[in-house]
Amino acid sequence: MVPMLETSARLLRLLSLLQARTDWTGTELADRLQVGLRTVRRDVERLRELGYPVNATPGVAGGYRLGAGAALPPLLLDDEEAVAVAISLRTAATGSVAGLEEGAVRALAKLQQLLPARLRHRVEALRTATVALPGAADPQVSADLLAAVAAACRDRRRIRLRYRGRDGLTTREVEPHQLVHTPRRWYLVAWDVAKADWRTFRADRIQEPLGSPGARFTPRTPPERDTAAYVSHAITSAPYTYQARILFHAPLETVAPRTSPGAGRLEAVDARTCLFTAGSNSLRELAVHVAVKGFDFEVLDPPELIPVLREVRDRLDRAATLSNPDSS
Incomplete structure (x- = not known):
């Protein structure tokens, strides 16, 4: 009975890892789970038998990825619950509930990675059928943009921004580090590739659509230990x-x-x-x-x-x- 419990706990841990990041190598998963590569392969097969589409890419640069359309581990939500959560996260991400914005964006990025297409259509239909009443001076930024930027931060992929700043509309290639929310605005802290320096970007000035994420990058040492303090200094x-x-x-x-x-x-x-x-x-x-x-x-x-x-x-x-x- 004990080995079965250990296997079940390991499968849940494996699901959590696959959801936390887009791509994992077999060696990385083995290190995190403290098992051998053969055990990782067996566990992946067990997940597939349970209905989770774990995609595998062979070769040196290969690895594992939890495919879109899976059930939502470890919370097993039905369609109505998943739509309700997605809509609630979108609402919270745009600042309706103070203190929940950053957590809502992180959760929304995870949820949208796995949300089946039929549910994404329902969420989009409800979004287009509702209208918020923001404050007159509140800058607007879409939940889709925030989720895409958060995913790029999580997966450590470069993104190309069309950014409207003091010099007008420019294109910037950046390595996103973290999103920071103040009571009125969202900011992206990122490494500007062309300027070879850290920059702070107002999210409401990033033009949509964002476009596909680019190449992976190795994270750099952040400009300060406290990213919120760095943004505060930058904008003031x-x-x-x-x-x-x-x-x-x-x-x-x-x-x-x-x-x-x-x-x-x-x-x-x-x-x-x-x-x-x-x-x-x-x-x-x-x-x-x-x-x-x-x-x-x-x-x-x-x-x-x-x-x-x-x-x-x-x-x-x-x-x-x-x-x-x-x-x-």
Whole structure:
């Protein structure tokens, strides 16, 4: 009885590995499962007998791949459940539920790899028949694009982006590393092959369709251990007209819940103060942004922000007086 349990557990582990990445060599699977190559081949045959289409490619560069159209291991979902999960993941991936976006994209990339064609048609039909009501300023990026980019990150394959940046629409060949989500936007951290450097791309500026994934690449050492911190620094140090440095007279842990990583970078100075660095093309937007946080602060840079703060203060004073003339 024990060998049977061990075999069943190993088959589930093998299914999990085949779903986590597109291609595996027999040696890689044997190492992960801590068995010999002959056992891997026998286990693959058992999976095929159970109805899972495991494709094998012979030769030195060959390996194993779980084919599309398989049941959804290890969760055995029926058609209605699979469609419901796919639609829910699409909704969560586009930011409807805070905190679920990145996990939803990873799960959606796995699900779409194995979803049978008949179910993909049903998901697409439901998607085209529904309309979301986003915020007016929310940048839109499709779940299909996010899933495709996430799959390229997972499988370590180059992708060719048609990207609309400051220089207009350009074509960029990149080695995708990771997707990062802020409360308002998705960003892709990738190695730009032509520029031989790390770059951050706004996902809503990537033009669809993405196209087929390219050659495999060997992962490079990421620019920082914390990819989210790297994106925060990249987007707040962009070439804005104004770069602001604001000293808040409040501890970092008090200011942080009111500060989005996509809006600026927050660093502790000491136990009672923290430094906020942000860029903007509008001094008025900067003035309002730091004022509404509700903490006392000093402007370190730029000096042009100080008269704008006075202007905003005076306008608020006039508004308060006009709104309640009997208070004077």
